[in-house]
Amino acid sequence: MNLFDVYTCYNINLVNGKGAHLSDDKGNSYLDFYGGHGVISIGHSHPHYMYRLENQLHCLGFYSNAVKNDLQEKFACLLGKISGYETYNLFLCNSGAEANENALKVASFHNQKAKVIAIKGAFHGRTSGALSITDNPKLSSEFNAKHNVVFVAMNDELALKKELEKGDVSAVIIEGIQGVKGVVIPSNKFLKVAEKYCAENNALLILDEIQSGYGRTGKFFAHQYAGIQPDIITTAKGMGNGFPIAGVLISPKIKAWKGMLGTTFGGNHLSCAAATAVIETIEEEKLIDNANIIGDYLFFELKDNKAIKAIRGKGLMIGIDLENMSEIRTKLLMEYGIFTGASGNETLRLLPPLSIGIKEADQFISAFNQITQTVKNG
Known part of the structure; x- marks a missing residue:
């Protein structure tokens, strides 16, 4: 069997990593200034990260969400404290796209509406709903191009207001900083206006912090520069330092019901160990x-x-x-x-x-x- 040939990649086989440094199977050394799309937050092979994962492997690697997992609750407390969202609730899943899918679903359940406003140039993932709010028609098949989505230009307050005033919008989703588009930053005023207009029109504001979250921008979430409080926040990339984990932070005004969301692998024991190590390291260092x-x-x-x-x-x-x-x-x-x-x-x-220093920057x-x-x- 061959791999499905969908990736354009360098002919480099990486086999080792430590901190911001990598090496391949030929003994060549590299400096990592990209972190695998911003995933590596605390550095490759961080000793505390390895300790947490190895220790958990010796205890229990996996069981489903059919049983209580104290690691999830402990991690939720850590995340609430470091992010400033202690009153919010957390749903754990596996990837950024999955987090955004669940965020859109939660919004629609909450206000019983379907339409979504997204931002031109947006990238929110490659699953069905996430692709519908991603501004790249080339990536969408006919199957996932049927959702009710309107795109407005970044920082276009008037266009956003006009769409929301139609009354049929379930959610507005904005990246804390657009990564794929070219590191495009929403203005603080635009984010404040989005928060205000959503509240006035029974729509939820979702901040996609999948790439821009977890301390990458100098605050835990990029939207915190604007002093706003979104209804839902999605996070993923830097969350597990390479171990697949994602999360949806949900306002306490949104009520859960049994079966509303679900996942087999989300929030498993190993992913919680990895994510706990990341937060502990971010704080300690x-x-x-x-x-x-x-x-x-x-x-x-x-x-x-x-x-x-x-x-x-x-x-x-x-x-x-x-x-x-x-x-x-x-x-x-x-x-x-x-x-x-x-x-x-x-x-x-x-x-x-x-974790890079002046030496790597130089x-x-x-x-x-x-x-x-x-x-x-x-």
């Missing part, structure tokens, strides 16, 4: 503060590079617009051993582990400056 410090340092050191058309972001979620982005990204990897990401055709996306800056000078002069 002050990684949210570190994301601010190193993010500011990167912005300051890169701001005078003439090859940069624009630079956006918060903390360690950074987008750099470049004329020859693809060439620069390839050189960073092939000539300097630095993994980065891409958003579209011109934005280089940086999502390194929150390694990236030095390579980036040398390459952009060469590409520009060449």
Whole structure:
């Protein structure tokens, strides 16, 4: 049997990782400035993370949600405290797309409406409902293109207000920062207006913090810069440092009923052990503060590079617009051993582990400056 050929990938077989560093099966070393789409939050093979998982393996690897799992309740308390959402309720699942599917379902159950407002340029996942609110028709089949969704431009307050005033909107979903679109940040005013208009029109505000959450932007959730409190928050990528886990944080005004949501693997014992280790490490090592410090340092050191058309972001979620982005990204990897990401055709996306220091930042800056000078002069 062969693999279903859907991925365009580098011919690099990674076999080891420690902190922000990786190595392949040929002994080549790499600096990870992308974290596997922002998944690696506390660094590869963190000792406390490995301890938590190994210890749990010796106890119990899995049982379904047919039995009580104290690890879920302990983790929910940790997450509520570090995020500032202690009064909210938590549903655990497996991926960002699944979290968004459940968020949309909860909203519809709550207000008995179906229409969703999403933002142009959005990416919310590849399952049926998540694809319907993802602004990329190429990814949607006829099967999942039938949902009632309207897209409005980011920060277009008037368009949002007009759609909500029709009275048939179940939810508005906004990414804390759009990652796939190119690290596009909603204005604080737009988020405040969205919160206000949703409340006035019996619609729920959902913040997709799957990539922008878990301390990546210098606050636990990116929307907290705006001082708002969404009805539902989804989170995933940095949550398990590579172990699949996702969550839906749900306002206490939304009432649960038995069977409303469900999952076989969600919130299993190993995933809770991984997620607990992540929060404990973020707190112990002050990684949210570190994301601010190193993010500011990167912005300051890169701001005078003439090859940069624009630079956006918060903390360690950074987008750099470049004329020859693809060439620069390839050189960073092939000539300097630095993994980065891409958003579209011109934005280089940086999502390194929150644990990186000045040394790793300088390694990236030095390579980036040398390459952009060469590409520009060449």
